Amino acid sequence: MSTRIKDAKARRCALGVTYEGRDARLLERMLPLVDYIEVTPETIAELVGDQLRLSPDIMAELKSLGHAVQIVVHGVSLSIGSHDGWSDSYLRLLDEFLEQIDVAWHSEHLGYTKVDGQHLGIMLALPRTDEVLDILSERVHAIQTRYRLPFLLENIVHVVPDAGGTYSDAGFLNALTKRTGCGLILDAYNLECDAHNHQFDIQKFLGELDAASVHELHVACGVEHNGLLLDVHSKLTRPSTVELAQRVITQACGAARAVVFEFMPEAVDGLGHDAIECELRQLNTALGR
């Protein structure tokens, strides 16, 4: 075992996993192995007439977990970086969720999914400029005021070439967290995708990042297509991703509260319950739980 892994074990970090409801057998196998369940409100929403509402069945399922685990909310459609404003539909769902269930913290992605009300169909990263920093800071403050809960933002994959800006990648995150007090989710697999697809320098990034702002880490794995590594959360993690997460945990000096293993519900049949349980056990070992 490397020194790095021993260091991470000494830090001890909790484990979380994504869950989108209606798979009681999978949940039963995962619950003893995790401290956090990560829920994405959009994926448990149903259409009632023309209104989006949270599924009462899944909300009842989550409420029944009681104190067995803590819930964290991780949205995908806030679009906090859209020049013309964020998504009110997402905030209505979040309001509905938080009225019913206590959560440890909530989070979103540092990007945008719509422009002038038009949905892109994908999430894009933002240029790192003062203009964008001002927009984000104002919106983060508004969210913090509205919910009075810790709020985290996640680094996303660059699906098109980086737009650059006046800040470095880490410098922008440092400025945002310093200005707003928000925390970060560092997605280790996203960093690996950017390194593979765009020659992103992970070492340089981590060397500059104020890791004390990293409250949560994500680990996942996707597939490679046409030479590009895709952020699709359809596979079990690679050792390199876990090692990267361990390094950040060590660097965060106790600030990192949880590592969340993310997979799409559509991937469950392909992965199988046995493999998911085995993955969580291995992650627990790696995290020193």
Added chain:
Amino acid sequence: MDIATHQRALLKLFRSDCDQSACADDYICRVAQSRDLQEAKRNILLWRIYVLERTAPLTVNLLKQRGQLAAEVASFIARCNISPFRETQAPAFLEGLSESSNTLTRSVAQFELALLRVREGDCGRYVVCWDVEPHSVLHSLATNAVLPGAIPVGAYQVVVSRDCPDRLQIFSV
């Protein structure tokens, strides 16, 4: 370039084939010429198909068997402002195909849309007209079987309502 201009230029690249010679900005030109953009567009298409396979399985099966799925989903993406909420995608997709010039596609899409609505608690009574025998078609699509080579032709109505046994009834007219 300010953020609004930057985002609008990228939206345009994602929504249409960009005339690269018309790019006024170096960064937007670089994106337009990148393999990343093509791969990202492909991923959007695959992700839509992934969601629709689960939420509109009958219509997706029909289009797959006819080799029309990718083209229809691409047209859906180009023509509609598709919400990121997965549950809204199937109704929007099926509404578009409910006006298809192909009578079988139209009937299957109208039927599946009515079924979705009734399952969600809609009290309405929907009548879908068919010009082929519906039972064998729906059975094949629901069981992932190949459609019968020769589907009996005839005038039929399928009524979809929560008052019907199994939510649907087929009538020969």
